[in-house]
Amino acid sequence: MNQKLKSYTAQTYIAYALIAPAALYIILIVAWPLLETIRLSFTNSSLAGEDYVGLENYQKMFSSKKFNGIVTRTFVWMFFSVSLKLIIGLIGAVLLNANLKGRSIFRVLVMPPWVVPIAIGMLGWLWLYNGYFGIIAGVGMRTGILDGPFGFLAYKQSAFISTIIADVWVGTPMVTVFFLAAMQGVPRDLYEAAYCDGASRWDRFFKITLPQITPVIITMSLLSAIWTFNSFEIIWILTEGGPRGSTTTLIIDTYKQALGNYKFGRGAARAVVVMILLMLFAGFYLALLARINKKISHE
Amino acid sequence: MNKYNPFEKILIYFGIFVFMTFILLPFIEMFYASLRPLDHLFRSPYQFYSDDLSFWAYREMWNTVPMLGRYIFNSFFLASCVAILTLVFVIPAAYAYARFKFPAKNTSLYILLAINMFSGAVILIPLYKLLRTLGLLNSYQSMIIPGVAFLIPTAIWLLKSYFEKIPIDLEEAAFVDGASRVQILRHIIAPLSTPGLVVVGIYAFIGAYAQQFLFAITFNQKKEYMPIPTGLYEFIGYQSVKWNEMMAAALVGMLPVLLLFIFLQKYIVEGLTAGAVKN
Numbered sequence: 001m002n003q004k005l006k007s008y009t010a011q012t013y014i015a016y017a018l019i020a021p022a023a024l025y026i027i028l029i030v031a032w033p034l035l036e037t038i039r040l041s042f043t044n045s046s047l048a049g050e051d052y053v054g055l056e057n058y059q060k061m062f063s064s065k066k067f068n069g070i071v072t073r074t075f076v077w078m079f080f081s082v083s084l085k086l087i088i089g090l091i092g093a094v095l096l097n098a099n100l101k102g103r104s105i106f107r108v109l110v111m112p113p114w115v116v117p118i119a120i121g122m123l124g125w126l127w128l129y130n131g132y133f134g135i136i137a138g139v140g141m142r143t144g145i146l147d148g149p150f151g152f153l154a155y156k157q158s159a160f161i162s163t164i165i166a167d168v169w170v171g172t173p174m175v176t177v178f179f180l181a182a183m184q185g186v187p188r189d190l191y192e193a194a195y196c197d198g199a200s201r202w203d204r205f206f207k208i209t210l211p212q213i214t215p216v217i218i219t220m221s222l223l224s225a226i227w228t229f230n231s232f233e234i235i236w237i238l239t240e241g242g243p244r245g246s247t248t249t250l251i252i253d254t255y256k257q258a259l260g261n262y263k264f265g266r267g268a269a270r271a272v273v274v275m276i277l278l279m280l281f282a283g284f285y286l287a288l289l290a291r292i293n294k295k296i297s298h299e
Numbered sequence: 300m301n302k303y304n305p306f307e308k309i310l311i312y313f314g315i316f317v318f319m320t321f322i323l324l325p326f327i328e329m330f331y332a333s334l335r336p337l338d339h340l341f342r343s344p345y346q347f348y349s350d351d352l353s354f355w356a357y358r359e360m361w362n363t364v365p366m367l368g369r370y371i372f373n374s375f376f377l378a379s380c381v382a383i384l385t386l387v388f389v390i391p392a393a394y395a396y397a398r399f400k401f402p403a404k405n406t407s408l409y410i411l412l413a414i415n416m417f418s419g420a421v422i423l424i425p426l427y428k429l430l431r432t433l434g435l436l437n438s439y440q441s442m443i444i445p446g447v448a449f450l451i452p453t454a455i456w457l458l459k460s461y462f463e464k465i466p467i468d469l470e471e472a473a474f475v476d477g478a479s480r481v482q483i484l485r486h487i488i489a490p491l492s493t494p495g496l497v498v499v500g501i502y503a504f505i506g507a508y509a510q511q512f513l514f515a516i517t518f519n520q521k522k523e524y525m526p527i528p529t530g531l532y533e534f535i536g537y538q539s540v541k542w543n544e545m546m547a548a549a550l551v552g553m554l555p556v557l558l559l560f561i562f563l564q565k566y567i568v569e570g571l572t573a574g575a576v577k578n
Contacts, residue, residue: 011399014480018395019407022388022451029448030414033422033429040424088318095314100303106315108564110322115505115560116553119512119528123549124325127332127542135328138345149343173322181572230418233512251420258424259517271421278421282413289412 034275040268047262057269066245067253071273074229074249077164081228084168086221089175094205096176097183107180114173122237125166129153129238153239156246163235163247170234171227175220182216183209215292222285226278250274326550333357333547340542357551360544363534366522367548370530374508374552377439377526381446381507382500388447389454389499394488396455397462398470411452419445419513430518441518442526446510450503457502457570461495462488498566501559505567508556527552 041057043050061067096106113121128134131151140146152162186209194204232251235241241248241256248256254274258267303311332340334352361367395401396408426445427436435441465488473483511526519525531552534545560567 012401015395015399015401015404018391018399022392022455023407025388026411026414026448026451029426029445030417030422033425034417036425036428037422088321091314092318095311095318098303098311100308100311106319108561109319111560111564111568112326112557113322115509115556117509117512117528117556120531120549120553121325123531123545124329127546128325128328132343133340133345133542135324135345138343138347141344169321169325177568178572181568226416230416230420232418232420251418255420255423259427264424264428268424271424274421275417278416278418279413282416285416286409286413289409 037268037271037275040264041272043265043268045264045268050265053265057266061266061269061273067270070245070248070250070253073246074251077160077247077249078225078228081164081167081171081231082221082224084164085171085175085224085228086217088168088172089179089220090217092172092176093179093183096180107177110173110176112173113169114177118170118233119237121170122166122234125162125169125238126153129162154243156243159239159243159247163238166238167228167231167234170231171224175224178216178220179213182213186212218288219285219292222281222288226281226285229274229277229281250277329546329550333543333550335543337541337543341539356541356543356547360534360541360548360551363541363544364530364548366525366530366533367527369523370525370527371552373439373524373530374511374526374528375555377442377446377511378504378507380439380443381450382503384443384447385450385454385503385507386496386500388451389458390496392451393455393458394462394484396459398467408456411455415449415452419449419510423513423517427517437519437521437524439524442511442514442524445514445518446507449510450506453506453571454499454503458492458495458499460570461492461499464495465491494566498563498570501563502567502570505556505560 040050042052042054044053044056092110096103096110128136129152131137131154132149134152136152137146137150140150141148150158153159190208190212191204194208199207230251231249232255235247235249235252236255239247241252250270251274254267254270257263257270261267333356334354335349336351336353336355339346339349339351364370396404422445430436430441430444435444469487469491470483473487478486512528515526515529527548531545531549534541534548
């Protein structure tokens with residue numbers, strides 16, 4: 001017993017020593033900055049220096065109509081983007097799961113938007129959305145839907161929708177790949193039994209596939225929500241939050257305040273709001289994960 | 300199981316076609332634009348057909364943005380540094396998670412997952428101030444240091460699962476034979492885990508390549524350290540945007556990661572989905 005205990009503590013020391021470099025790195029580059037952001041949010045920090053100002057940044061932020069609009073807009077933007085990613089991803093996964101020729105090639109071909117640096121992929125979208133020369137405006141003009149050049153990123157509503165579509169484009173491949181992996185993990189014999197019982201393809205999808213992959217659907221919706229909430233580059237490159245603020249989400253606003261104007265204090269207050277929301281998401285996600293794990297180990 | 304009838308087949312292929320068009324249209328259109336002369340691109344409404352396609356833009360782009368080669372090198376250099384540093388920090392940690400039992404093991408693993416959910420944007424302010432005090436703004440380091448931090452969590456999870464696949468009996472047998480921990484690491488773990496290390500290293504490289512933009516626009520203003528995702532924006536801002544050359548340069552800029560990924564997609568996807576799907 002004593003021997004065992006001894007080796008256990010020795011193991012612990014070795015393990016901690018092995019983890020220490022990574023842990024220290026994360027503490028210095030992620031954890032400390034998070035705490036420092038909270039501290040800065042109570043100051044008027046700028047390049048010139050800083051003074052403690054209490055809750056001023058928060059009071060100003062929450063009493064500004066603009067900020068409340070930004071919060072609402074963020075959630076609307078997120079809602080549409082995440083739902084579209086999940087729906088298109090699910091349809092895509094079903095299609096690529098069909099036992100037809102060429103599916104292994106298609107499975108590789110879905111992935112590029114996920115892998116390619118977002119900043120580079122967005123150049124393609126800038127060209128597609130070009131009001132005079134882009135293919136989307138071109139098709140619109142030739143079919144008569146548009147009666148002239150139309151800058152998709154130049155008007156409030158169309159810019160809002162265009163950034164969502166570009167975000168869906170970036171996020172869908174990953175959702176598709178995860179759904180596909182989940183579908184392939186569904187035990188074969190379930191389908192075979194259902195087939196013998198005469199269940200239609202439709203029935204098999206709704207009564208077997210869908211319930212079986214529900215845990216993955218839930219996890220993916222949360223993960224997509226988190227990533228969509230964090231989405232910065234897409235909007236920044238396409239519109240920089242414009243026109244007239246119509247695509248300014250919380251992340252864009254935080255960045256603009258902090259590093260556009262070098263108003264670190266105000267930016268930090270926004271970053272704290274972002275942080276709190278992210279912690280809520282993360283808490284949900286981890287609680288869910290723990291629950292799913294428990295369920296699996298019970299079975 | 301039952302086969303698809305021809306009608307269903309057509310329906311599925313049509314669905315796949317529409318889905319794939321959405322996913323691939325930007326790439327196809329980028330490639331097409333890169334082959335067309337500029338005056339064909341500047342016609343409104345859009346012309347679907349060009350008869351004089353050429354790779355001219357792929358030669359001319361190096362003259363329009365003379366530093367283009369440097370930007371591509373920078374991207375490679377930054378991504379390689381980040382990938383190597385990530386491995387250095389992650390290998391011992393992942394080994395510890397795979398092999399040892401210790402207090403707070405699961406909690407810290409979940410904390411790692413949670414870190415993954417914070418975007419760089421939340422901590423940019425203190426990082427900016429930190430890098431400024433250290434005099435590291437406008438340098439390679441300013442993009443490498445934050446880059447590594449955001450790859451460590453996933454890399455630990457990925458590599459941990461590779462280490463766990465190595466049978467523990469092998470190590471125990473060596474241990475009984477009197478081999479030291481270091482010897483075990485060198486002669487058993489290292490060779491057996493090489494494939495895993497390669498996959499995680501490439502994952503880190505692709506991740507590092509992809510995340511360069513945010514850190515580059517925030518922490519670096521010097522042209523000579525600029526990575527390609529920001530360097531490409533130099534094609535904008537001349538009298539008119541040279542779309543064909545910009546698209547050519549963009550495709551060249553994304554090619555390395557695309558190729559790496561296509562060769563290794565099976566392993567990377569397996570590793571990433573395993574955590575979410577089976578756990």
